[in-house]
Amino acid sequence: xxxxxxxxxxxxxxxxxxxxxxxxxxxxxxxxxxxxxxxxxxxxxxxxxxxxxxxxxxxxxxxxxxxxxxxxxxxxxxxxxxxxxxxxxxxxxxxxxxxxxxxxxxxxxxxxxxxxxxxxxxxxxxxxxxxxxxxxxxxxxxxxxxxxxxxxxxxxxxxxxxxxxxxxxxxxxxxxxxxxxxxxxxxxxxxxxxxxxxxxxxxxxxxxxxxxxxxxxxxxxxxxxxxxxxxxxxxxxxxxxxxxxxxxxxxxxxxxxxxxxxxxxxxxxxxxx
Amino acid sequence: xxxxxxxxxxxxxxxxxxxxxxxxxxxxxxxxxxxxxxxxxxxxxxxxxxxxxxxxxxxxxxxxxxxxxxxxxxxxxxxxxxxxxxxxxxxxxxxxxxxxxxxxxxxxxxxxxxxxxxxxxxxxxxxxxxxxxxxxxxxxxxxxxxxxxxxxxxxxxxxxxxxxxxxxxxxxxxxxxxxxxxxxxxxxxxxxxxxxxxxxxxxxxxxxxxxxxxxxxxxxxxxxxxxxxxxxxxxxxxxxxxxxxxxxxxxxxxxxxxxxxxxxxxxxxxxxx
Numbered sequence: 312x313x314x315x316x317x318x319x320x321x322x323x324x325x326x327x328x329x330x331x332x333x334x335x336x337x338x339x340x341x342x343x344x345x346x347x348x349x350x351x352x353x354x355x356x357x358x359x360x361x362x363x364x365x366x367x368x369x370x371x372x373x374x375x376x377x378x379x380x381x382x383x384x385x386x387x388x389x390x391x392x393x394x395x396x397x398x399x400x401x402x403x404x405x406x407x408x409x410x411x412x413x414x415x416x417x418x419x420x421x422x423x424x425x426x427x428x429x430x431x432x433x434x435x436x437x438x439x440x441x442x443x444x445x446x447x448x449x450x451x452x453x454x455x456x457x458x459x460x461x462x463x464x465x466x467x468x469x470x471x472x473x474x475x476x477x478x479x480x481x482x483x484x485x486x487x488x489x490x491x492x493x494x495x496x497x498x499x500x501x502x503x504x505x506x507x508x509x510x511x512x513x514x515x516x517x518x519x520x521x522x523x524x525x526x527x528x529x530x531x532x533x534x535x536x537x538x539x540x541x542x543x544x545x546x547x548x549x550x551x552x553x554x555x556x557x558x559x560x561x562x563x564x565x566x567x568x569x570x571x572x573x574x575x576x577x578x579x580x581x582x583x584x
Numbered sequence: 585x586x587x588x589x590x591x592x593x594x595x596x597x598x599x600x601x602x603x604x605x606x607x608x609x610x611x612x613x614x615x616x617x618x619x620x621x622x623x624x625x626x627x628x629x630x631x632x633x634x635x636x637x638x639x640x641x642x643x644x645x646x647x648x649x650x651x652x653x654x655x656x657x658x659x660x661x662x663x664x665x666x667x668x669x670x671x672x673x674x675x676x677x678x679x680x681x682x683x684x685x686x687x688x689x690x691x692x693x694x695x696x697x698x699x700x701x702x703x704x705x706x707x708x709x710x711x712x713x714x715x716x717x718x719x720x721x722x723x724x725x726x727x728x729x730x731x732x733x734x735x736x737x738x739x740x741x742x743x744x745x746x747x748x749x750x751x752x753x754x755x756x757x758x759x760x761x762x763x764x765x766x767x768x769x770x771x772x773x774x775x776x777x778x779x780x781x782x783x784x785x786x787x788x789x790x791x792x793x794x795x796x797x798x799x800x801x802x803x804x805x806x807x808x809x810x811x812x813x814x815x816x817x818x819x820x821x822x823x824x825x826x827x828x829x830x831x832x833x834x835x836x837x838x839x840x841x842x843x844x845x846x847x848x849x850x851x852x853x854x855x856x857x
Contacts, residue, residue: 315598322595323603325588325687330596330666332728333606364729365736391674393603396732401664401691403728403735403759414598418674442715442779443751446733454727455605455676456637459669460719462676463638478716486676506715 329395431556432471602668704829
């Protein structure tokens with residue numbers, strides 16, 4: 312089911328700036344046990360992302376109403392929230408009066424094989440490099456052609472995710488996941504100040520690790536450092552945490568950090584939240 | 585008036601990948617004297633841009649039918665053509681069966697002051713830098729948040745355009761125009777192999793200059809080189825050619841290259857087309 316500005320609808324204006332320019336942001340999250348999971352973090356991230364492109368963020372209460380309407384009696388579903396700068400005169404300039412378009416929709420949770428969490432996934436290195444744009448880094452905006460091009464690089468259903476590097480060869484993330492590596496007891500994740508999306512699950516893992524006193528590096532992670540890591544783990548709000556069992560020729564066993572991240576992510580809230 | 589896949593409509597599916605990811609391309613062109621101006625070049629560019637993101641390009645005849653329907657009896661109007669990868673399952677992966685969405689719409693030609701062409705425009709340097717993405721450079725795709733952020737940097741109605749540099753400080757183009765400079769009889773325009781949009785008017789000017797034996801440099805153009813140029817000229821399909829009369833403290837008189845570009849652009853076809 313889908314609501315557009317609170318009305319049951321499946322369409323938006325073809326003049327919407329979300330379509331014309333990708334002028335908007337979005338969230339994907341899980342609805343389980345009758346509630347949107349980690350909602351306060353998702354709403355805070357939505358508000359931060361809106362602010363990054365100077366877009367008014369819809370009121371939390373409006374979104375919560377929409378969410379409960381699109382999920383209805385479902386026990387669990389996947390939620391998507393899109394906020395755009397609405398319609399306006401032609402041209403890149405903001406409309407003088409911005410009336411954001413908000414689209415809230417529900418669908419089935421993705422049916423990833425249970426083995427992804429249990430035994431790990433195969434991943435690959437994508438050829439396309441992420442462009443560096445500090446003004447938009449970390450923001451989950453609607454300009455996602457790089458992700459589309461990256462995902463089009465492979466067709467093998469046995470490969471669950473592709474990893475993307477910046478022009479300098481540092482791993483930034485997967486096409487739809489954030490990346491953690493564990494090396495000699497230290498957890499590390501890429502800096503996302505020049506590109507990439509800083510997801511809510513990533514920040515929950517960082518908070519949990521800090522709460523438990525586990526050393527964390529948020530750093531440049533050259534490709535070789537990822538391949539040499541003791542563990543590589545992919546996270547997002549719908550997938551949870553997937554241990555990586557194979558990239559190119561390198562293989563891994565599922566390790567203790569993957570299990571720890573799965574426990575943290577499975578909690579109702581990160582310890583410090 | 586607007587046609588969506590040939591039907592009179594003003595809406596598209598809210599699940600369209602053009603909205604979700606900016607997964608598509610577009611064209612803006614002028615309709616004058618009962619025909620879309622320089623259509624063969626615009627269609628060729630649309631096809632090239634579609635190919636760049638592996639998107640099937642709609643047949644030329646379909647688009648021409650749409651164009652004549654949306655323009656109706658109008659003597660002149662502005663045309664916009666958007667092609668997206670249509671709807672599909674959630675996720676970045678291409679749908680197994682792509683049915684592109686094509687949106688053709690007409691509107692009034694922008695009412696730029698006549699002084700812009702005659703006496704020139706004021707321009708400014710934008711703070712945001714364009715990210716370098718060779719895989720998408722030159723393509724007029726729907727991921728245009730950088731242009732939106734750049735255009736939001738100024739509100740002064742007396743400034744007609746903002747110029748954008750790459751991270752290295754080379755001028756790439758305006759928010760909605762391509763840039764030429766003339767220096768001691770040589771015409772130069774930025775290389776667009778890492779970012780920017782390679783517009784049809786730019787390529788018409790390049791063709792015309794070659795046809796008339798005028799030396800052309802397609803090169804890196806550092807900001808200082810632009811400020812030191814004898815002339816700076818902004819071009820696009822709706823504006824034609826605007827001489828720049830002021831950027832920051834530097835001022836210019838309208839020069840012979842501006843007049844020459846205006847003549848070339850005003851022709852029915854570039855000499856070599």
